[in-house]
Amino acid sequence: MRKILLFILAFLYASLIFAQSNVYIVQENFDETTLPSGWVTMGNGVNNWYVSTSNIAGGKPNEAQLKWTPPFNGVSRLVSPSVDLSDVSSAVMTLKHYPSFFGANQAVVGVATSSDNGTTWNSVWSEQYNTNGQYTILETIESPDFGKDNVMFCIYFEGNSSAISDWYFDDFEVYTVESLGVELTSIDVPSIVNHGEHGISFTVRNTGSSKIESLKVRYIIDGETYEQTFNTDIPSMEYQQLTFEDKYLMQPDDSYNLQVKIITVNGEYDDEADNSLSVDIVSALGYTQMIPMIEHFSSSTCGPCVNVNYQMAALTDNHEGQYTYTKYTTNGPGLGDPYYTAEGGTRMTYYNVMGVPQTFLNSVDQGNAAVTEENFMNAFESPAYADVRGTYTIESNTINITADFMSYFDMENVRAFVTVNEKTTTENASSNGETEFHHVMMKMLENAEGNVMNINAGEYQRLEFSYDMSSTFVEEMDDLEVALWLQNYDTKEIYNSHYAYENSEHCHSVKDLLAIVGGDAPPTLYLSWNKPENGTPVGYDVYVDGELMADNLNDTYYSNEDEDICYNAKTAEVVAVYEDGKTSVGVAMIIVRDTNVEETTCGNISVYPNPANDVVKVSTVNGQQTTVMIYNVMGMLVETHYVRSATNEIEINVSDYNPGIYFFNVDGEVIKVIVD
Template identity: 25%
Template sequence: MKKITLLSLMLYLGMCLSAVSQSWYSEDFETVTPPAFPANYTSVDQDGDGFEWFTYDASGQDPWTANGNIAGSESYENTAQALTPDNLLIIGPLDLSASSGSPSMALSWEAGATEATSTGWHEEHYSVYMETSTTPGTALFSETLAEGQVLYSRSVDVSSFIGNSAVYLIFRHHSCTDEWRLGIDNIKVRTVANDDAGVSEITMSDPAMLSSGDQAITGVISNYGANTITSVDVSWNIDGGATSMETLTGLSIPSFGTYNFTLSDVWTPVNTGSYVIEISTSNPNGNSDANLTNDMSSKTISIVTQFVQRLPLYENFTSSTCPPCVPANAQMLSLFGKDPQTGINAGKWSLVKYQMNWPGIGDPYYTTEGGIRKTYYGINSVPRVEIDGGWDQNGNALTQTIIDQYYAAPAFVEISSTYTIIGKTVDVSVTVNAVSDIAAFTSSNMVVHMAILEKETYLNTNSASNGETEFQFVMKKMVPDAGGTSIGPLTMGSPVTVNDGYTFNGSYVLPPDGQSPANLAVEHTVEEFNDLAVVVWVQDLSTMAVHQSAWSVYTCGAASATSVDATCGAADGTATASSTGPGTIYQWDDPSAQNTATATGLAAGLYNVVITDDLGCQVTTSVFVNDAGGANVVTQAIPNSCVGGATGIVNLIVTGGTTPYSYLWSNGGNTQNITDLTLGDYTVTVTDGAGCLTFRSASITDPEPIAATSLITSSNGNNGSIDLSVTGGTPNYSYVWDNGATTEDIMGLAAGVYSVTITDGFGCTMTASYTVPVNPISGIASVDAFSELTIYPNPFNSSTTIEFTLRNEQQVSIAVLNIVGELVYAEEKGTLRNGIHKVHVAGDRLAPGIYFVKLQIGESSVTRKIIHN
């Protein structure tokens, strides 16, 4: 009897399992040798372009790294470039007669866009059919993939085909172009389990600000089963840590339907960084889930402390031989204008225009570097515009809404850049600083691109066939080349500076067309060097995402001047000015207001000149014209002893000329040497006995001020202390405290205010007061708010890290004070939970020197000295 009961139980369980999930067809392509398909597969190239479905090993590509072989169809191929596929993958006939009696049946598969990004080429469109012939009828399912490198699990109800002995599955790749590659895998036809749910998508914000506090747990639940889901358990964890669970009730998710959920629980991140959240379902309708493999989804979320304004980069691929480029360029010009700092979108865009070598003979200002950018983006038609490495549309489709959309996206890296022009040499300096640590910045493929542009060109119309006569922001050279300069990965608080430049070779040339571009090794196509600009940007070469861009700021050239002495008593001296800037205008302040580089007919005296270069930048310099044969004068300046004092001295050593000498100083003095001088510049006119004039100037400086920084230990009785560090002035220092102490540091102090007078080696003094607080633990039954405070490295260069452990939840802020106690940087960290925390202090915020970091934790604080090299 026992054996019969056991056998009956086994039979019953087998029938139950069969009813729960029975597979009638399954294919994962692992038994074939790519590019071949299984025997019952047929690929049809309906568009006739010679490209059709194939199999390949995709294990080296996201999102297929765990899949191996998959089926693929392309909308872009490296040689043929953009494709417009209409490709059928027909599977069958399939005999589903064994499914008779099944309560329901589903078709499921996995889909994804390979070698693409969320800002790139992922919008593959496909449809799925189940038919009784090889001709597709009404699609059971159609979609355009919303993201790249994301694996989508899809299911549709095919219960109407239960028991059919000859059916065909058809996957159709169509209605898209110039993306990359659609992938399909793990195709299954199976009996639908009664209760089968899973988290198909996590919709939480990424990145998220640390200051925003609680992060809502949100996502999408998909019902893969036959029964309507009325309740389900949802669990989540961060980085594999403690799991929280919540039961959702009152639901009504139909078979193959979805539900957007928000849990009542929240996640409160306490530090910046990248976190992996896993969300899964269980117990749909209070029953065991029939398929545990589709329950969970995960997502990496970056928590950041700050972001900066984004300046979107527009890369415009165009040509003077392209008729459709005319309205596209006109549309962009109407929205942007010719000056990035004026107009309705001032400060909202940067622009690089690449002239292409097609259609026809192409634009004469085509460069091979522009061609490299074209190939990088997979562009095979113009006009085409990439916005921050994506968008990939005709510029005629650009609207104010799109501009505002890209401008509103936060950026987590800031760029500062300057450039100079000296002759035909353009030198560029770029500093890149990540203001937050996000997952994207861990890429080793981050580069800085620098593009030298001509703001407007007119001569590249010799091969024009579209009627355009002017072109804005035309790329002339990328520095050092189209590959950029590697800077990745990026780390918050560790700025990266790149200095580079390019000298245009030879003379200007206008090539006949884009098929015969200029040889930049011996010639150039710059129409006017005073019309150049520079755009820089940070891009991830692997994802194509542009994280930030900037217009480089022109730096004025350096000015200098020389003179030729005048004949004593005559007006025949000269002064010559020069500037390293391009093409200059001169304005002298001599009686004739001369406006040439060299001013002539000058009597002895001081002359100033304002130099304006062709970019509108002004610099000023001065020069003395002396009388030939006058006195030889050497100055010796002795600085002040104390800051703000009047102990400076200028001594003159006078020889030659004709004695006696007379002196007239700019402060009214008439002696050879002047004393009791304050900070400033002093000019002297020395007249010899023959009336010949000699001019000299000298500067009186102050020493660095005496400054003291303190490290104060609070007092719990008489154990407080003040530890001073003194800089500036002139060593050695002496100390007089108001409690009678004469040492630099004092200890054994009760709580209170202590004053000290510090005297340096020249007798200069500085007085300061310091407060020793009462130890907050004294007299109360509480524990320290924090422990284990460390700062590393210290001294530091690019950044330093403050690491501390909280014993309980506390409000935390950080302040950095300079050596005289002035606040130079502050940051609110909000309420942090117990545990280990890290705060980064960026070196680029601070000049080299000694600083104090004050960490405020609840009602307590701790101050530590840091040294920035």
């Protein structure tokens, strides 16, 4: 009887772990900086395959890239390691790709298999293309190689490589399909966010043949766990983004690890490893306007570059003051541009540029085309968690530059780039018919690899250069511009950029910012700061949590005595304003609560009685989880409470506490409590 019972229990458990185990034969997202381990190239164009930092094919950065050069005519293959398909008769194949053609041309791409180490290839899917654009392939495939134990897959290009500039590929997957299957494909919370409440979103894909009607999902962050059951209607092979109802409050200048896991699908338990993801998140002090950085590789010997230059001129004319631009001249095609420099070559190597034209927007590869209006506005409207300002003056052939690079979160080993460009050049005209060129890079300071710096949250670092431009290709010294940007050299992410102000005194930042909340409830915010060490600002802009509270203020202090504003885990920032609307980088900090504030009615939180003997009552929002962390005067954590009250308050027993002062951190707001 006992054996029968154990068998029944085991059977029931096995039936709860649903048969969603889609077996991934190939699952490659090209997320590394080089070709994946075990992948090789075969056929023609074996040196034309790279991994690009772009996401042009429609996946997430990075992606595989086939370049046209060195030119070839034939079949070029990107080949996977061999896999055992002894028990496989058919599978599902998905692939995202983007062809970028030169003019009216066409070529074929496909997927093939081989069971004799690449001697013979059997195509399982192919198609001829002649139009630029994103394509997503979803096919059920069969091959004579299925059922064998040594099968390689390949993505292949067939044709003349001169027909294309590039061909991008991403998210190449081959797998068997069960009835019920789901994949957690991404956590859709940025790695850097502004502090405050954030929705937790994620994306799933139905990898089974049956419709997904419900998902139970859990997220864990900073020791807190949230679960929710989502009612869905996700057809086979489709994606859907979902968002938890419970938002999470992220504190300024803090970091978090967020984990998301699928628990059940259609009521059945999920034990698959690909249904749990985690990401690290930094919560910044604030944010500012993004000024997109355009990097453009071109040459006066390049015919296709002409049209891209015209399109880029039209784009920038429509967005004056909203971009920063540096154009690197290249040493090809042919003899290349007469103004080519080794520093431009270093940037070509950094971005794996093998041919021109090629444009990058905030380091994201735009291919051989101009930056589109849509892509530009998407970049411009995204938040920036760093700020850049600078000025320059010219004395004879020498340019003098001062530049400040500020961050709203702690940055380590970030690189600040400074280029001196000529706005318009003519003497580098060559064979493509163009007679003038714009934003042409003449010099990178200190060099093309940037300037390494560490920046604390709310602070800035300064660079100063003086350089004799007579050794460069400069045509007119009074026609220069200076481009500044801040970049993660490893990931290539650009945090922000700006042109330096021309022929101007430097816009120095304020010093010694102090931000305190004090007084009776509602509390009053007091800000004070000192004038910049140099410079003559005409006023100061004051921000609280990114909201402009006072503009062009003449005083070096600010208070909100006449305003009723809650200061729960907020930040303050002051920007010095100069003539003609020029501004410094800001100085920012977390607003400090004065320890003399005994009780707060800020927002929905209050703590009473204060002083207390036995019990402290903390107000809460009905039904929402509240985190209360209690510290003694030595800064030691006494205890932590995670509570979700059915009423509007909770009680905390302090009868065992030693008499003295304690600090209650209630969802990020710190209140001093005296225990008698």
